Amino acid sequence: MTIGTEYLKIVRERFRKVKGLGDKALQQLSGGDIHWTLNETSNSVAVIVKHLSGNMTSRWTDFLTSDGEKSDRNRDQEFINTVSSKQDMMSIWEKGWTTVLETLDALDEADLLKTVTVRGESHTVIDAIERQLAHYAYHVGQIVFAGKQLKDEAWETLSIPKGKSEEYLQQILKRHQD
Template identity: 25%
Template sequence: MEIASEVIESMLVKFKSERKWTLQAIEQLTDEDIMWSSNADSNSIANLVAHIHGCVHSRIETIFRDIPDTRNRDREFERGLKMSNEQAYGMTKEAFDIIIQYLEHLRAKPDLLLSQPFIERPPLTHSQVNNETTVLNLMIAMVREVHYHTGQIIYAAKIRKGQLTWRYD
């Protein structure tokens, strides 16, 4: 399973990097910045954080921690969603920690990468994958989803603050 291990390691590096840069951006924002959106049709950082957290809950916590899917996707995109900087930071950190813990679990059991964890579960909703998906396909979808939205978070933070300060440690 050498290739499976390489894929898992690559994803771990990617998600750890995304966590680092996204949390650094959020640290530099005020509560007002977190709830700001550029127009009525755009998502705020609060919306994006809630959405990332919701995706992680419905796609990873349900299989990794066997927690029932209680996600309310519509709420993630409510206009005027209230969230403090502290809440945004905590939800972002929690979402990334769950992803990274799951990947570390897969690192120990790389044969699970081709398993189909949703095959016996209720149909997935609001997902780009179906119940026949493999863990590999699920995690590739998570890389795309999370990267897309963290890019939006960092872009919105730059719009609000201009220059952001980065730590490269």
């Protein structure tokens, strides 16, 4: 195994984990919940999903051969809530993630040091991958935060429950001993 193939394996897993975290958060939200905003300057979950998908589709379509900011993308429109239902939102979510994951799966080690452009600015493929991973994790964190605010005590935690860190650690250690 080379460092390039290991890196690709790791980032593919990381993107899938970020998507999985978002999937679990979105499952807990109702059709009405997805339109909630904390205040006038906040985005609803539906808008965050619409923006993420727009970014994903733009950045990852023809990833190695065209600028990541496609001419047909209207970023400002992504922040206007036109999502009609949770089902519509989930279709938008899956479209973006499918584009990302299929493109990542098609990359190989030789692609990592190639140059891609976003808004005319050059980046190595590694840099472009890292920027997008951070961007998507940031927005999925916003989705989780919104879900926690909406569901309060009914929220099913997506990580180690409060006050259960030691118990969780002991379970992990026991698994590794068996």
